[in-house]
Amino acid sequence: MSTPASRHHKRPRGEGQWALGYREPLNKNEENKKNDDGLNVRQRIIDIYSKRGFDSIDPADLRGRMRWYGLYTQRKPGIDGGKTAVLAPEELDDRYFMLRVRIDGGQLDVRQLRAIADVSNLYGRGTADLTDRQNIQLHWVEIESVPDIWERLESVGLSTTEACGDTPRVILGCPLAGIDAEETIDATEQIREINERFIGNPEFSNLPRKFKSALSGCVAHCTVHEINDVAFVGVVNEDGEQGYDLWVGGGLSTNPMLGRRLGVFVSPERAADVFGGVIGIFRDYGYRRLRHRARLKFLVGDWGVERFREVLETEYLKEPLPDGPAPQEPRGGRRDHVGVFPQKDGNFYVGFAPKVGRLDGDRLHLIADLAERYGSDRIRTTTEQKMVILDVTPDRVDALVAELEANDLQVNPSTFRRHTMACTGIEYCKLAIVETKATAMQLIDELERRLPTFEEPLTINVNGCPNSCARIQVADIGLKGQLVVDENGEQVEGFQIHLGGSLGVSSGFGRKVRGLKTTAAALPDYVERVVTHYDTQKKDGESFADWVQRADEADLK
Structure with a gap:
């Protein structure tokens, strides 16, 4: 039995950081990764699972390592949102997969797009969803089809490698890289080099959690650098040289944090090395004890940017990086290139x-x-x-x-068509609580009918659960799916509402109004009401996010 004195002198509890000697797995996910690298599942899919069928798949592969190749089991149809957090994974799993095709930099040619279309029609019941990370997701994929799908995609230079999992996922890039006359720098070559060096590389295939990255010289800042684990943002230094400003530690989900500038200038030829340094810090110092604290943002939050920069320069790059300028403010209004x-x-x-x-x-x-x-x-x-x-x-x-x-x-498109996004939702996602895609489409139709002359930029992001795949905290109107009680006392699909989030000149997570919720059925009425209040009360040039900060609470309900 410990005495009060001995309790005070206990060693601090380890966070599973490899660099500090904590190599023993502290949870089931870490144990699975130690037992076998996720990259090794590919050969088992080709040699065993695709031949013997769904029932032959090892559960540790099915709900773990198969993500290293962009494969998640999709939600079994007919299971309502109230059971999402209640049922065991095997009760939620369907015998079909979502397959995510990674599209680094958002770059496709005609042959590649046709290959995805063919796979969709042959093996995915025609499904295809564009994600807000530039990927395309297919559904209804059977394990028997996966080797042929890979063959078709890889024959045109596409891949599903590390599209999911605790890995360096797709690298965001501006779709106008190399063609926009105003761009600060064309990041195409740096994205290619990083992809070649780090994607599918066993040295970086066991990270504490997912790792999201962006490289862009876009003057509209379309790659949302503020919410990536690492982002390289185009700048020109005082000597007139093109390069990047480095940001680390952004991310949303249930504990959102904005990325932070390290204050360094990264020349194009050093970008891949610096990327390797940042991802190396995450691999070696990232927290591996608790999954919900395993993103890079928590390490950056605890360390601060000065220590992060020092470790990057001394332990990983072995030389200092020069100081550099901050990026210019984004070109006004819209970041979408429509x-x-x-x-x-x-x-x-x-x-x-x-x-x-x-x-x-x-x-x-x-x-x-x-x-x-x-x-x-x-x-x-x-x-x-x-x-x-x-x-x-x-x-x-x-x-x-x-x-x-x-x-x-x-x-x-109308503002509502142009600026409404939705995650996958309960139709396919095992984490979701409510329907999203159809709800968002109906919302667009209703708002176009009811508010045909409204033209201000207004982002409406619809999410099926608290995990913020659709970036709810940085939307003008962010909708977080949950079950709510309607006027008849019945539990129905609905949303918690976040208002006035933004990225850019005044990035922030908006204003929370206590108890602000709506049922899915009443969503068009709510959005029409709050948008009308904004439209009648706004000052010249005032954005929705700025209006929300000063609006009376009654006008936000």
């Missing part, structure tokens, strides 16, 4: 808005056909669940726009 705009080569790019990122295999084929017909081999995905066709000659722009819009791919 519309028709000139490229620096005299051609045009055409950005368009599928509804909340929902597409299908046939529509992907159509987009590839249109791009090719109008002279382009380059298609891009965005961080707002949108797409862009590059390299359209001036004389073909109008015809392309007309064909896109005739197929409900809006180039000139």
Whole structure:
């Protein structure tokens, strides 16, 4: 039995940090990763599981290592949101998978888009969702199909490697990299080098949790650098050299934190080494005891930027980085690249808005056909669940726009169509509590009908659970799915409401109003009401987020 004195002299509890000697796994996830690298599951899928079927899959692979290749079991149909946190994983699992195709920098060519479309139609019941991290997700995938899917994707240079899991996931990049006359730097080559060096590399395939990254010189700051684990933001230093400002420790989920500047200037040729240093710190010093504290943001929060920079320079890079300037403020208003705009080569790019990122295999084929017909081999995905066709000659722009819009791919969408995002939701996701995609689509339709003249930028982000895949804390109107009680005392699908979040000039997580919730059925009425209050009360040039900070609480309800 310990005495009071001995209790005071206990060693501090370890966080499972490898660099401090804590190598023994402290939870089931860490034990699974120590038992076998997630990258090794690929051969078992090819040799065993695809041949013997779903029932042959080792549970540690099924709910763990298969994520290293972009595979999650999807939610069994018919299980309501009240059971999400109650049922065991094997009761929630369907015998089908979500498959995430990673699209680094959002860069696709026509052959690649057609390959994804073919896989969608052949093996995914036609499903295809654009994510807010530039990937495309397919559903209804059977384990027997996975080797052929990989063969089809890899034959055109695509991959699902480390699209999920405790790994360096897709690298965000501006869809206009290399073509925007205003961009600070073209990050294409740095994204390629980082991908080559670190993705699928066993040295970095066992991280404490997922690792999200972005590299961009976009003047609209479209890669949302403020909420990535590591972000390289284009700057020009006092000597006129192009390079990057380094940010670390951003992330949302249930404990949101904004990234922080290290205050260093990273030249393009050093970007991959610096990326390796940051991810190395995360691997070696990241917390591995509790999953909910295992993101890089918690380490940065505890260390502070000065210590993080010192460890990066002395232990990992072995030399100092020069001080550097902060990025310019983002170009006004919208960060999504929707519309028709000139490229620096005299051609045009055409950005368009599928509804909340929902597409299908046939529509992907159509987009590839249109791009090719109008002279382009380059298609891009965005961080707002949108797409862009590059390299359209001036004389073909109008015809392309007309064909896109005739197929409900809006180039000139309403504010509500343009700025509403939704995560996967209860339709497929085992973590979700409510439906999201259909709810968001119905909301767009209702708002277009009720508020046809409203044109201000207004982001509405719809999330099926508290984990913030759809970035609810940084939306003008963020909707966090939960079960709520309606006017009849019945428990129904609904949302907790976050208001006035933003990224950019005044990044922040908005204003919380106690008890502010709505049922899914009453959501259009609520949004119409609060948007109308803003529209009638706003000052010249005042954003929704700024208005929320000064609005009477009654006008927010």
